[in-house]
């Protein structure tokens with residue numbers, strides 16, 4: 001019997017075709033009130049679930065008793081009840097590596113745009129305010145040669161650090177769960193305490209995953225310890241930062257600016273005070289959003305799903321213990 005899968009949100013025709021060649025596919029390019037019942041009905045028979053921005057709760061799992069594999073089109077998996085999935089023998093796969101360089105590009109775009117005030121000065125020109133030579137009021141700061149402080153030195157953190165050290169001559173310091181001797185050697189990077197990083201960095205860039213131990217890691221106290229000239233960049237997850245504390249720090253001039261791809265509430269509400277702050281550069285969570293990378297992520301998710309449903313160990317299982325506990329083959 002063909003296994004059944006549910007595919008959620010827009011997938012390219014080529015990926016959908018691959019899935020349809022292997023499985024019975026119930027495809028939901030959009031999920032809203034209008035098709036939620038059909039989605040749940042499809043999940044009731046599904047062996048696999050694939051998509052981006054999936055919302056998986058224990059209640060949803062209760063309604064999907066045959067589910068063996070969930071393949072998320074993302075590297076972050078903070079929105080999944082991983083322990084609960086492991087307990088039920090459901091393998092969760094993510095898409096690391098293929099998005100690392102693109103997300104690092106986004107991080108560096110935010111660093112450049114914020115430090116050199118690119119969107120603000122773009123508006124200055126468009127609004128017809130460029131009437132004479134620009135004054136000091138329009139000056140930014142240098143990026144090259146400034147100290148880059150990475151909070152998190154994993155795949156994406158290292159890729160941002162490489163851009164800073166090798167491309168812009170930035171001394172790199174980092175705080176991370178574990179030291180990275182190879183990166184110290186490659187980039188002359190220096191592992192330091194979180195507090196030392198906050199005190200020394202000209203640019204503080206966050207790339208840790210969202211976990212219980214990183215939720216609100218960057219709080220009011222952390223902003224107080226940063227330089228008043230510091231630029232803060234978040235390409236990780238919104239809740240790693242206490243957003244209200246960040247807004248206060250920006251409004252009081254405790255830090256000079258912020259470049260943000262992620263927020264505590266997404267989409268960013270129209271009432272957010274961030275929208276009124278010219279020293280803040282805002283992106284709509286597009287860290288990995290290029291044609292090439294989103295396609296590579298979808299392909300990796302398809303491969304993960306297919307392997308796991310064929311009873312083989314997928315390369316990117318977040319909870320490989322689930323695979324060992326109840327291998328997909330046993331359920332076949």
Ligand code: NAP
Pocket residue numbers: 075076077096097099100103151152153154155156157175176177178179207208209210211213214235236237261262285286287288
């Ligand atoms: P990764 O390779 O796992 O790197 C995460 C790093 O954070 C690791 O080096 C880890 O330390 C460190 N870390 C974990 N918990 C920590 C803690 N409590 N204190 C200090 N360091 C800690 O992951 P990645 O591929 O770089 O991705 C990182 C995150 O970026 C993802 O989880 C995701 O949320 C986010 N992301 C966002 C976008 C976007 O669109 N903006 C795109 C992709 C990813 P160890 O090395 O010691 O384990």
